[in-house]
Amino acid sequence: MNEATIAKIKERLASLRKLPGIGEKSVAQVLEEHGFTRRDFLKWSAAMAVMLGLPTKFSPLIAEAAEVSDRLPVVWLHLAECTGCSESLIRNDSPTIDNIIFNFINLQYHDTIMAAAGWQAEENYEEALEKFAGRFVLCVEGGVPTKDGGEFLTIGPNAETGLEKLKRTAAKAAAVISVGTCSSFGGIQAAAPNPTGVKGVYQVINKPVINVPGCPPSAKNIVGTILYVILFGALPAVDNFNRPKFAYGLRIHDLCERRGHFDAGEFVEQFGDNGAENGFCLYKVGCKGPYTFNNCSRERFNQHTSWPVQAGHGCIGCSEPDFWDSMAPYEEPLANHKFASASVDATADKVGATILTVAGVAIVAHAALSAIKNPKE
């Protein structure tokens, strides 16, 4: 991160300032009206900088980006999904403040939230595509059914397939963000035998796509990615699966609170046993933390209330491609897994591999002790 980068960001923010916003108030002003001081806001900006993996000197720029965030038109498209990602965003990981950011992006279309329906909703959609052509961010929730022309999903009075609608919309978008594992990699409906031919968004459009997987992803990762786009006017650095490194750079295992027990060889052997009472490592009851890149162990969920490993259940690997097939059964160790898989980003892997050197040996040892079963064999 050098001065040239900062200059580039400043230039980007200046250009954003010139765009029309939805309100006259900046986010900082709105926050003040809700009892947040300028100081709170700057504190939040600093925290976001840390989360995005930026030096703290970037935090004023993040504050500035948040202030002009209402200039960023967002169109949110639902395809084959369960709405868990939208729900995650609504719950929000950082209380109130992210929610306000969410409200104060220029949300043009989001069918779970918007007031309009039917023809009026369609009108909003087409208008957003025209008015903000080349400028809006397209967030996609859900996988894309492609079998038989994609007939398993139609949207709108003319029964346009989700596939057609996605292609048409993506062609006009400034950036495309796949929110969640379904839009990133196909998700549950793409699990074997994938009866509707579901694919990830990046597989059906000709544009760079940033993947924010997770089932669902934490609100922080969604908001962080959108904020990055506002800040840099570009997509963040990504790994081989196009996941932002700031969120998916480390394995769950790397920062796990039960890691000490793993290193000490203390394991839960069965749910509900003494090991479970003492918070031992969940590897032997199937935790996929060593193979899963995400920041759950650091960021947790629902305002840091908990995360699956704290609640005594192992990670199921939900931010990895094909995890529904490759990580199952979820309650058995995945002993012989390629935790240094060639498909995983080289840099992230190097970091992870170093941390995991000792762990790797331990995993192999445990693997030898565990009966390995494949659910689909």
Added chain:
Amino acid sequence: MAKRVVIDPITRIEGHLRVEVVLDENNVIKDAYSSATLWRGIEVILKGRDPRDAGFMTQRICGVCTYSHYKAGIMAVENALGIEPPLNAKLTRSLMNMALFFHDHMVHFYQLHGLDWVDIISALKADPKKASEEAFKYVPKGYNPIATGEDELREVQKRVAKFAEKGDLGPFKNAYFGHKTMKFTPEQNLIALSHYLKTLEIQRIAAQAMAIFGGKNPHPQSLTVGGVTCTMDLQDPSRLGEYLQKFQILADYANRAYYADLAMAAEAFRNEPSVTQKTNLGNFLTYREHQVGANKWLFDACGYIKNHDLSKFYEIDESKIEEDVTHSWYKDTGFRHPYDGETVPEYTGYVDGKSIDGKGNEVDTKLANPNGKYSWVKSPRYDREPMEVGPLACMVVNYAKGNEKVRKVVDEFLAQTGLPAEALFTVLGRTAARMLQTKVIADYGLEAFNNLVENLKSDKSTVAPYKIDPNKEYKGRYIGDVPRGMLSHWCRIKNGKIENWQAVVPSTWNAGPADGNGKKGAYEANLIGMKLADPTKPLEVIRSIHSYDPCIACAVHVMDVKGKKLGEFKVDPLYGAC
């Protein structure tokens, strides 16, 4: 001449739904078609997998009722294997479930359904002082209203006024504000608008309440076949304290805002025919839910009523549950019990036709084929009759059965609003029932918490051990009542793998197309006879559909490619027939 109005997408729901109505010259609905436009096929994906994984996969049927299918998937396997989880696990599951109900019902009423009742623009004309005084009229006895102080209302108004002055209303753009069937006064709109904003905060607390024992929300991850994994959290008094505190905040909000706003709606909308027209479908089906003690449930009825008759309660016979696909995009198999379900997709698409658009023009569009197939949703039937499921069914069936807790809250609400019991069988009543269900949980749900604390003194167990014998065949089911109504999951296990899985979900009961006997499901049946003030702005239709809280991803799960005869269904003695 008959006119058709196509509404696609129905927004502010989970999933993809289209509704079409046929109007006569007076804009009265003569016919209606409900069409789900997405199919995902999760059950076929379940086949051949480890039964212990089923809960995680069924959970992904829906991210809104995020816990319902998880619990159902786990409990169907437990039922099949004959496992009885420890009481601690059962009660912990209930606590998570109650958090879900608070979350789901409140978000539905304010964020999803609210904009069908509340005119945000009208709220700007309100007198905040008058509104603040008015808010006291609707809370239950012994409570004061919340988030309706004069200063708070003034701030809400200022905030929204700024927003409305701009050309671009963002997510509120192009709504049906100013519609003739909007009946709240400006002051009432302002009260509701303040609660719309406040609920965004409250719902986060509900999500946290679930995450304490669930690890996260949506898609919690602490259930396992045999029990729960949050062993440490249950032994941590501060964790229990956190739950208690959050429950109390939610219960308080249910009384001081949610209950009050429904009482207010009951008064304002009592003369609006589109929300007080009696439902055309008079059959209501429900099942027990919310275990609060070793053998005690908050809603204990497992049965139904017929023809709006609150005086007769009938027990459910599970063998009479069937699904039909005459008008669904699957190969026709006639009526089938879920254990014998067969589902081969057979998409025939829509037909060319015309619809009145948002500007009043008749335009070319696609239409559901009334003589053919037109939805990805199947049509479940009980004893060959369509049934409504959901909170209204839960309330009226429990009322008919004589459930004292339900009787108390329903009678009090009717007395306060001056409405007759008949008023329950309406769009307004359906929306009120969701609130009344929440109130029962708010008022009595902590019994589960207290019993859990009591039990933990002498019993620490959280998981029951079990073994899956690969040489044995198992079958079992879960039936319960989730936020959208009666849910059942049916499974068969063979060679240690899932051989068959079927889910019959609430939105399928309500949203399904007509069956082979021409009988319409709840959505379609209840639109007929409703008059639209303006066909270009079909708010009445949207309000009616939203009153069911549609969850279409749930409804389009259904798939079993092979569909073999699974033999006679027998109720597991462990769970009994309730």
